[in-house]
Structure formats: structure tokens, C-alpha cells
Amino acid sequence: MIKGQVISGEFGKIIARQKSEAEIEIGELLVADSPNGKILLQVYDLIYGSQISQQNLEMISGMKLEEGTDFELFDANLRNYMLAMMKSLVTIRDRNAIVSKSLPNVFSEVREIKEDDLSFLTKPKNALFVGNLRSGSKVLDVPIYLDGEKVFSHHILIAGTTGRGKSVLVSNLLWNSFGRNFGILVLDPHDEYYGRNKIGLKEHPIKENIVYYTSKNAPIGTNTLRINLDVIKPHHFDGVVDFSDAQKQAMSLYYKEFGDKWIEAIILEKPLSIESAFRAETLIVVRRRLLYLLDLEFANNQLFCNGVFQLNSGFTTISDICKHLEEGRIVIVDTSNFSGAVELLIGSLIANEIFNKYKYYKMNGLLNSKPVVSIVLEEAPRVLGKEVLEAGPNIFATIAREGRKFKVGLTAITQLPSLIPREILANMNTKIILGIEMKPERQAIIESASQDLSDDDRTIASLDIGEAIITSNFARFVTPISIPYFEDVVKKTLKGKEEVVMEFSELG
Amino acid sequence: MKFAHLADCHIGSWRDPKLKDISTLAFCKAIDKCIKEKIDFILIAGDLFNTSFPRLDNLKTVVSKFKQLKDLGIPVYIVPGSHDYSPSGKTILDVLEEAGLFFNVFKGTVENGKLKLNFTIDKNTGAKITGILGKRGALEKTYYEKLITEHLEKEDGYKIFLFHSGIDELKPKEMENILSQPLSLLPKGFDYYAGGHVHIVDDKQIEGYGRIAYPGPLFPNSFAELEKLERGGFFIVEDENVKWEPIQIYNVEKLEVDCNHLSPDGVKNKILEHFKNKELNNTLVLIRLNGTLESGKPSDIDFKEIFEYLYNKSAYFVMKSSHAVSSKEFEEVKTDARNVEDIESFLIKEHLGQIKLENLTLEKEEELIKNLMRILVTEKQEGEIVPDFERRVKEEVSRILELEL
Numbered sequence: 001m002i003k004g005q006v007i008s009g010e011f012g013k014i015i016a017r018q019k020s021e022a023e024i025e026i027g028e029l030l031v032a033d034s035p036n037g038k039i040l041l042q043v044y045d046l047i048y049g050s051q052i053s054q055q056n057l058e059m060i061s062g063m064k065l066e067e068g069t070d071f072e073l074f075d076a077n078l079r080n081y082m083l084a085m086m087k088s089l090v091t092i093r094d095r096n097a098i099v100s101k102s103l104p105n106v107f108s109e110v111r112e113i114k115e116d117d118l119s120f121l122t123k124p125k126n127a128l129f130v131g132n133l134r135s136g137s138k139v140l141d142v143p144i145y146l147d148g149e150k151v152f153s154h155h156i157l158i159a160g161t162t163g164r165g166k167s168v169l170v171s172n173l174l175w176n177s178f179g180r181n182f183g184i185l186v187l188d189p190h191d192e193y194y195g196r197n198k199i200g201l202k203e204h205p206i207k208e209n210i211v212y213y214t215s216k217n218a219p220i221g222t223n224t225l226r227i228n229l230d231v232i233k234p235h236h237f238d239g240v241v242d243f244s245d246a247q248k249q250a251m252s253l254y255y256k257e258f259g260d261k262w263i264e265a266i267i268l269e270k271p272l273s274i275e276s277a278f279r280a281e282t283l284i285v286v287r288r289r290l291l292y293l294l295d296l297e298f299a300n301n302q303l304f305c306n307g308v309f310q311l312n313s314g315f316t317t318i319s320d321i322c323k324h325l326e327e328g329r330i331v332i333v334d335t336s337n338f339s340g341a342v343e344l345l346i347g348s349l350i351a352n353e354i355f356n357k358y359k360y361y362k363m364n365g366l367l368n369s370k371p372v373v374s375i376v377l378e379e380a381p382r383v384l385g386k387e388v389l390e391a392g393p394n395i396f397a398t399i400a401r402e403g404r405k406f407k408v409g410l411t412a413i414t415q416l417p418s419l420i421p422r423e424i425l426a427n428m429n430t431k432i433i434l435g436i437e438m439k440p441e442r443q444a445i446i447e448s449a450s451q452d453l454s455d456d457d458r459t460i461a462s463l464d465i466g467e468a469i470i471t472s473n474f475a476r477f478v479t480p481i482s483i484p485y486f487e488d489v490v491k492k493t494l495k496g497k498e499e500v501v502m503e504f505s506e507l508g
Numbered sequence: 509m510k511f512a513h514l515a516d517c518h519i520g521s522w523r524d525p526k527l528k529d530i531s532t533l534a535f536c537k538a539i540d541k542c543i544k545e546k547i548d549f550i551l552i553a554g555d556l557f558n559t560s561f562p563r564l565d566n567l568k569t570v571v572s573k574f575k576q577l578k579d580l581g582i583p584v585y586i587v588p589g590s591h592d593y594s595p596s597g598k599t600i601l602d603v604l605e606e607a608g609l610f611f612n613v614f615k616g617t618v619e620n621g622k623l624k625l626n627f628t629i630d631k632n633t634g635a636k637i638t639g640i641l642g643k644r645g646a647l648e649k650t651y652y653e654k655l656i657t658e659h660l661e662k663e664d665g666y667k668i669f670l671f672h673s674g675i676d677e678l679k680p681k682e683m684e685n686i687l688s689q690p691l692s693l694l695p696k697g698f699d700y701y702a703g704g705h706v707h708i709v710d711d712k713q714i715e716g717y718g719r720i721a722y723p724g725p726l727f728p729n730s731f732a733e734l735e736k737l738e739r740g741g742f743f744i745v746e747d748e749n750v751k752w753e754p755i756q757i758y759n760v761e762k763l764e765v766d767c768n769h770l771s772p773d774g775v776k777n778k779i780l781e782h783f784k785n786k787e788l789n790n791t792l793v794l795i796r797l798n799g800t801l802e803s804g805k806p807s808d809i810d811f812k813e814i815f816e817y818l819y820n821k822s823a824y825f826v827m828k829s830s831h832a833v834s835s836k837e838f839e840e841v842k843t844d845a846r847n848v849e850d851i852e853s854f855l856i857k858e859h860l861g862q863i864k865l866e867n868l869t870l871e872k873e874e875e876l877i878k879n880l881m882r883i884l885v886t887e888k889q890e891g892e893i894v895p896d897f898e899r900r901v902k903e904e905v906s907r908i909l910e911l912e913l
Binding site for chain 1: 614615616617618623652653657676677678679680681683684690691692693712
């Protein structure tokens with residue numbers, strides 16, 4: 001269907017007149033056929049055009065409004081119309097897409113995109129389905145895949161205002177990652193992904209691919225989150241809990257002297273062999289903060305553990321989680337019962353362990369056989385925010401900077417990308433952008449995007465619920481997508497799948 | 509109520525002639541202790557035997573002990589473990605149960621594809637016992653996932669659950685690589701969870717569950733276990749008290765040698781010096797070496813002399829672990845090979861002659877290694893199911909080795 005005709009403009013701002021009965025939307029994909037191939041265009045703005053001067057238009061409107069004059073324009077379709085501002089995304093030749101370097105001819109017709117035009121969008125290696133291609137508000141039957149290994153290791157940023165579909169998108173990404181050998185750690189502060197009491201990832205037929213840790217009332221088959229105190233080292237608090245230098249030194253001295261039992265030693269007030277290393281008050285504060293943070297209790301000269309951190313269990317939890325990730329599983333840690341600091345401490349424990357393991361694998365030439373690992377961080381500025389990082393580096397910032405070399409990436413979710421330093425934002429090579437109302441937030445994304453989004457401010461502002469655009473080093477162009485409802489995805493996967501009937505042959 | 513909780517007897521596990529009867533001996537000692545303690549019943553939480561068909565001499569001794577218990581009216585309740593269960597059901601445990609020597613409590617029915625366990629009630633005490641067997645590769649996990657728990661949890665009375673699995677939340681750091689399952693798979697509300705499979709001595713009260721106990725093996729099953737545990741044992745449970753009863757067969761004397769900055773002779777002298785004034789009668793001696801030798805290779809350490817010395821001091825059995833000791837001397841291998849096959853071929857030739865077999869010439873050995881590598885590198889073909897793939901590889905290997913596998 002012909003939608004309009006190119007009339008003027010410049011590179012990056014091609015102007016087309018809209019055909020009278022056609023309707024063009026912001027974000028719509030159009031095609032202009034040219035001798036060099038098909039040019040894929042995207043509409044980023046719409047304005048009115050008219051053959052009647054502005055002054056006369058105002059007069060005509062006034063006559064109708066003020067005097068009720070009934071009038072009809074001759075050749076109304078010729079005189080008043082819409083103008084669409086478009087940018088070229090790629091030039092398609094046969095099944096190849098290349099960066100556009102020329103303009104379509106003046107008066108080239110622009111037409112609606114057809115699925116055939118997109119045959120160059122092939123399924124990449126390690127395909128990760130992110131949604132269907134969207135042209136304006138119309139969803140095309142063209143699945144969009146990204147190379148999961150590349151996008152996960154080079155970090156993903158998911159940005160959008162509350163209620164625009166971030167959680168649905170993440171649920172979909174996780175669902176589509178099942179059985180694809182991606183190790184994904186989800187720190188879930190809202191306990192929303194596993195689906196304890198609703199439809200969630202637990203419904204997936206490849207059940208062995210998901211591991212769920214929760215601190216309270218673990219559903220059957222899931223793990224109770226218990227972490228042994230011996231696993232915690234002083235550096236795990238870096239960038240997670242704000243200890244002063246003196247407090248950090250005190251903790252390090254205790255670790256040096258008591259090894260894995262350093263926390264117990266501080267709580268039980270065991271003396272250090274070196275005297276007067278720091279002021280007594282320092283240790284009192286460290287002790288008090290550790291007791292509070294780790295939910296420990298000291299009574300009758302005994303240490304009691306009330307929370308997730310334990311003395312007699314959880315010896316292998318962190319290493320088990322890393323093992324699951326290395327085996328390409330999705331590990332969800334329900335952190336909804338914890339304070340932010342405890343959640344981040346747990347995240348820091350796991351992230352440190354897996355990152356160090358992967359560094360070791362790289363050093364020993366074993367990295368190629370390991371799956372990519374991604375750590376999903378909700379409200380990412382809590383650990384990647386400018387203010388947090390000014391206080392000192394943490395493992396998440398280290399992963400953001402260096403992780404891709406070791407196949408460890410972040411999937412950072414936020415509604416406030418402007419709080420994340422530009423350097424880290426720029427390192428997030430794939431950005432999935434949902435509707436963002438606030439200009440500074442859009443600006444932060446636009447300035448750090450992998451592709452030129454300078455004209456897409458309005459497009460981003462006008463994204464509806466479930467609509468997103470993807471900008472990625474691993475996508476041919478800024479790709480508009482539609483995010484399907486998670487429940488529909490689940491139903492579609494489970495349709496026709498029957499539960500395997502087991503035999504209990506050894507039953508007496 | 510007083511009962512004994514044994515697990516991981518692994519009868520027939522040690523292969524060395526001097527140790528082959530040691531686990532049977534430990535079993536007999538444990539049963540004698542149970543009789544002496546006048547316990548009401550015995551629980552065995554899996555791996556009574558090391559295989560589903562143990563050696564006859566061991567079996568005979570074990571059967572006679574079970575018979576003794578039966579005659580004394582002390583019932584034994586078991587679940588099969590990962591070593592002595594058999595997917596086909598063909599296991600000696602079935603024969604012994606059929607003979608009335610013990611009760612396998614993994615009993616129940618299948619309802620709508622779910623597993624409904626029945627309780628076995630101990631006549632003397634009224635204790636209600638049920639449990640789930642252990643399988644290789646922790647495959648029993650699927651049984652737990654299909655387990656109907658409501659009726660088990662609602663049942664009144666003193667309830668015991670026998671299981672043969674590791675629990676993720678409870679396993680110790682050094683066992684992080686064993687397959688285990690989450691605590692949440694166990695049915696809740698039992699008074700005593702009699703565990704096996706994980707060779708640790710542990711006993712914990714877990715909120716929402718009850719007492720979860722692992723008595724450890726009846727006799728340590730490996731060098732590392734001997735080093736760590738030194739001896740095996742079992743629990744005697746009386747009311748709320750759980751007491752671990754050690755089974756002492758031999759003394760254990762262990763030595764860890766740091767080989768850093770030592771020559772092979774230096775290591776030998778250090779070991780001999782250590783044991784110079786030790787009494788080793790009836791003792792298992794364990795020597796673990798680690799570190800990097802200052803000179804020479806680990807194989808230069810004269811273990812023959814060390815062993816002779818220790819046996820002359822009446823040690824019952826001497827074991828060593830030297831895989832963690834390394835040498836500073838590297839042998840550089842130079843090759844101008846250009847591809848993987850060339851390098852493989854070169855390395856094979858470099859190492860020929862290390863397998864000592866009659867009629868195995870170097871040429872035959874090279875051919876054998878290459879053929880085995882070729883077969884073992886085979887991958888499962890598109891559409892080929894695992895059993896067919898395994899059969900194909902087995903047939904090929906058996907043809908090459910001229911053995912019936």
C-alpha cells in the first residue's frame with residue numbers, strides 16, 4: 001500500500017507527503033524503492049502541510065468557529081495533508097542490509113513495509129527472541145532475535161517508566177533463555193519472576209533449567225536461601241555497605257588473623273594479637289553494624305543467626321549458585337525480604353565468585369566452553385549510580401567495565417538511566433528502551449546509544465505499554481519491537497505439552 | 509523408644525585384600541553394639557552394600573547378623589541407596605527382604621502419576637517409618653518432585669523419614685560437588701529424618717521439619733574420608749537424645765608432608781623421621797604429600813623403602829596420596845606439528861610404552877590409542893537416542909579392545 005511520496009529533505013530528515021487515505025504513525029517503518037535497492041525508512045515526526053497560507057488557514061477556521069460559515073474546500077486532499085519526517089535505517093539489497101548512504105529519489109513512492117522486505121533479518125547464532133517487529137503500533141509477524149551470547153556479555157540496559165512493561169520484557173527474556181545455555185542470575189527484589197503465587201517462570205517445561213532461592217517458606221523443590229558466614233569476606237561489602245576506612249581496616253585485620261571466622265571473632269570480641277591497631281569505638285561500630293546487617297544476635301556469650309546468614313548451614317550456597325550459572329541455568333534469588341544492603345551483599349557475594357571463576361577460566365583457556373553469564377539487576381542505580389560509585393568501586397561496576405572480556409555481563413533495569421555514569425551507560429551495548437516520559441532520562445539514553453537516536457526523542461516519549469525500541473551493537477538498525485504479554489507466551493509454549501508420566505519401578 | 513540409625517555401610521567397598529572385609533567388620537561391630545544397647549529397631553539409610561550384588565563371603569556374614577537381629581526381635585528398616593539400588597529391581601536387597609531379614613520402607617502406590625508413600629509401622633514402638641531410596645546421579649529427586657506430602661505431614665505419632673540424598677542447604681563446603689537436592693523436597697513434620705549418602709556426621713534441628721541427621725559412613729570409604737573422619741559410626745537415638753557411636757577397627761595415623769624446598773630424599777627422610785618414635789601396631793597409616801619438590805620428580809621419592817619401614821613397624825596398612833605434589837623440573841616438548849592431529853600423534857608416540865601388557869607392541873599400542881580416541885570423540889548423531897548412542901560407542905570400543913563390555 002502506497003503511504004506517501006518523498007518530496008524533499010536531507011540525509012537523516014527525509015520529508016514525505018502522506019497519501020490522503022493512508023495513515024502514517026510515528027515509529028512506522030516504510031519502504032522506498034530505489035535503483036540501489038529498497039531503503040527502509042522510519043518515521044520520527046509528523047507535521048501538517050498545506051497549500052493555503054497560515055494566515056488564510058487561521059481565517060477559514062475563524063469563519064467556521066465564530067460565524068458558523070459552512071464551506072467546502074476545492075480539492076481538499078490536494079490542499080491540506082500531513083508531512084512525515086523520516087530517517088533511513090538501512091538499504092536492503094537482496095537478502096543483505098547495508099548502511100544507507102544515499103537518498104531515495106524525489107517523488108519516490110513510500111509504501112507500507114511487507115514481511116518479505118525483512119528477509120535479511122535472519123536468526124543469529126545463540127538466538128534470543130526479544131519480541132516481534134513493530135511498525136508504529138502495528139505488530140508484524142517478524143520475530144526479532146539477538147545473539148544472546150553477545151548481548152548478554154556486552155550488557156543490556158532496560159530503561160522505561162514504571163508500568164511500561166519492563167518486568168514483562170524481563171520475564172519474556174528469561175523465558176526465552178530457557179535451555180539456551182545462558183547462565184542468568186536474577187536478584188529479584190519484588191519476587192515477581194519465579195511466580196510463587198501466579199504464572200511465572202516456574203511454568204516452563206524445562207524445569208531443570210530454573211533454580212529458585214528464597215529465604216522464607218520455600219515452595220517444594222526450591223531452595224531455602226542460607227549463606228554461611230564463613231563465605232563472607234571484607235571486600236564483599238565494598239560499594240554495598242558504607243564502612244569508613246578505619247572500619248574497613250579493622251575488618252581486614254580480623255580477616256587476616258581469623259580467616260573465615262572473622263565475623264564470629266568480631267562479634268565474640270576476640271582480641272587481635274597486635275595491640276591497639278585501632279580505636280575500641282571503631283570495633284564497637286563494626287560489630288553493631290554487622291549484627292544488624294547480617295541479622296545476628298549475641299546473647300549468653302553465644303552467637304545466634306536469625307536470618308539468611310547462618311553458622312551451620314549454607315556452606316555451599318554461593319558455589320552451588322555459580323555451578324548452576326556455569327551449567328547455563330536461570331537462578332532467581334528472591335530478595336524481597338531483605339533490606340537493599342543485604343540484597344546487594346548477596347549479589348556481591350555471587351557476582352564476585354562467578355566473576356573470579358570466569359577470570360580464572362579465561363586465564364586457563366577454558367572460557368570458550370563456558371556459557372555467558374548475565375546478572376539481572378533491578379533498580380540498577382543502587383549499585384551503578386554516580387553517587388554510589390563516588391563512594392568507591394563495587395563488583396557490579398567492575399563487571400560493567402570489564403565483564404565482557406570474561407563473558408560476564410549485566411542486565412541493568414532502571415527507570416532513571418540518568419543516574420548511571422555515562423561511561424557505564426556507554427558500555428551497555430544493547431539498550432531496550434520502553435516509554436520514558438522524563439526528558440533528562442530520554443536524553444541520557446539517547447546520548448549513550450549504540451546507534452544515532454538524536455531524532456528519536458519523540459518516538460521514545462510516545463512508546464506505549466509493551467512497545468520498545470532496541471539499539472544495539474548487534475542489531476542492524478534501531479529496531480522497534482512489540483513485547484508480547486507474558487501470560488500469552490507461557491500459554492503458547494505450554495499448548496499441547498503433556499506432563500511426562502513417571503514410573504516408580506523400585507517402589508516396593 | 510530407642511533406635512539406631514546407620515547409613516552408608518558400603519559393605520565390600522575396599523578392594524585391597526587387607527581392607528576388603530573392613531566394612532563388614534564395622535557392620536558386625538555396629539550390630540553387636542545395637543544388641544548390647546537393647547535398641548528397639550534399626551534404620552539403615554541406604555548403601556548397605558557397595559553394589560547391588562555384593563561378594564558372597566561378605567554377604568554371608570551380613571545375613572548371619574540380620575538373622576541374629578531377627579531372632580532377637582529387632583526389626584531393621586532400610587531404603588536402598590545409590591550404590592545398592594538397581595533400576596531393574598534385581599538387587600540382593602530384594603532377596604534379603606523376601607527372606608524377612610529387613611523391611612524396605614520405600615513402599616506406596618502411584619496415584620495419577622504421583623507417588624503416595626505408605627508408612628511401615630514398627631510393632632514394638634508404634635513408630636511410623638517411610639522413606640525414599642537413593643539413586644545414582646541424584647535421580648531420586650524426580651520422586652520427591654512427584655511426592656504427595658499432605659497425608660504424610662498430617663499423620664500423627666512419631667514419624668521417621670529415611671532418605672539417601674544430600675541436602676543443598678546442609679552439605680559441607682568440601683562436598684560442594686556432590687549432587688544434592690533442596691531441603692524443600694523433604695516432606696515436613698517428621699520427628700526424625702534419617703539421612704544417608706553424604707558421608708558426614710551431622711545432626712541438626714531444622715525449623716518446620718525436625719531433626720535431620722547423617723551418621724556418616726560406618727567405616728570411611730576412601731583415603732580422604734579416612735583422613736577426615738578416621739573412623740565411622742552410627743547414631744543411637746533415645747527420646748530426644750542423639751548419640752554418635754564410633755566404630756573403631758584400626759588406629760589411624762596420618763601425616764601431611766609439605767614438600768616445598770625438599771628433595772625426594774628429603775621427603776623420605778622427613779616421613780621416616782616422623783614415624784621413628786611412633787607405635788604403629790594395628791594402625792592404618794595415611795601419608796599425604798603436597799607442594800613442589802626442590803629437585804627431582806615425585807616418582808623419585810622412595811616409597812618402597814618408606815612402606816617397608818612402616819610395615820616393619822607393624823603398621824596394618826599404609827596408604828599415600830601424592831597427586832598434589834609437583835616437580836620444578838619441566839620437560840619441554842618441542843614440536844613442529846601444524847595441526848591437532850599431528851600434535852596428538854606426536855604426543856602419543858612420546859608416551860608409548862607406558863602400558864605394560866603382554867603382546868602389546870608399540871605399533872599396536874599406538875593404533876589402539878588412536879582408535880580409542882577416534883571412537884570416544886564421537887558425538888551423538890542427529891535423532892539418535894542416548895541408549896542407542898551408548899550402545900554404538902560400547903560396541904565400537906568392545907570391538908577395538910576385543911573385550912566383551
